Amino acid sequence: MQKHEPWQEDRIDVRTLYHNHLAYALDLLHQALGGANAGPASAEALHAERCAMSAIIHGFSSLEAALNFMRCRMFTVSDGPEFIPVADRDYLAQRMVERWDKLAVTEKCNTILSVLRAPLLPNELHSRLSEVNTLRNWLVHGVCYHSRLLVAPSSEEGVPYEVIYEEPGESWKNWDKKFPLCRFNQPLAINLLDAQTALRVVLQVLLSLSKSTGFNWFYTTCKPHLAACGLFGDLECNLDVMLGMKKTEPSP
Numbered sequence: 001m002q003k004h005e006p007w008q009e010d011r012i013d014v015r016t017l018y019h020n021h022l023a024y025a026l027d028l029l030h031q032a033l034g035g036a037n038a039g040p041a042s043a044e045a046l047h048a049e050r051c052a053m054s055a056i057i058h059g060f061s062s063l064e065a066a067l068n069f070m071r072c073r074m075f076t077v078s079d080g081p082e083f084i085p086v087a088d089r090d091y092l093a094q095r096m097v098e099r100w101d102k103l104a105v106t107e108k109c110n111t112i113l114s115v116l117r118a119p120l121l122p123n124e125l126h127s128r129l130s131e132v133n134t135l136r137n138w139l140v141h142g143v144c145y146h147s148r149l150l151v152a153p154s155s156e157e158g159v160p161y162e163v164i165y166e167e168p169g170e171s172w173k174n175w176d177k178k179f180p181l182c183r184f185n186q187p188l189a190i191n192l193l194d195a196q197t198a199l200r201v202v203l204q205v206l207l208s209l210s211k212s213t214g215f216n217w218f219y220t221t222c223k224p225h226l227a228a229c230g231l232f233g234d235l236e237c238n239l240d241v242m243l244g245m246k247k248t249e250p251s252p
Helices: 018-032 042-075 089-099 107-117 123-140 193-211
Strands: 147-151 161-168 216-221 228-231
Touching: 018 042, 018 193, 018 216, 042 107, 042 123, 042 193, 089 107, 107 123, 107 193, 107 216, 123 193
Parallel strands: none
Antiparallel strands: 147 161, 216 228
16 A cells, blocks of 8 residues: 655635624524513613624624635735736726725625626615614724703612603714614614614625625534534525524424
């Protein structure tokens, strides 16, 4: 029998955190689902609200990481199979690649799609993604806002007052107009539905990118159990089940 000598090869690859963010976002959503029916003043309800907010942040981070991964594979690693030579990029696309860190997430998506001469994000999905981006910025950057409160002495021991009425301040009086499609709640009222809405947009964009580019997305969730998962643009995906809006059908 011929003996094979051990071999080594020097390679350059792109490392990314998209799968960690995506999996954690879905894990957090699962935890938020667990507290959906808890009492309004309970620890479980408070934990569910925090999980919902974190799911939005990590979900959006997963998309940003995936886009950066694609950018490196397509425009930086010259010996990779996805690399597109500068000569094959039009002037506008090349300028966008050079300004990558200053682009909005919607521009990054469409830059990649345009280089591949693939259809751009549908208008409604583009607008929804922009709204998710706006909400993410409010949550991550800790934007402060004010309101006018009408308060009265509280009947509960140790609680100095209770809020009778709250009037939004100028900074968020027109909050609903920022999100005509996604209808997100204001930051202190983020809930499970907001997380499901935001993650649906993220997953739709990832699936759209996968279908147009051939990149597939892999991740491993921990909730409700350890499971290796994937998003493939050419395969049907039941987002309602993934987002906990519909139970999986029992096996026959």
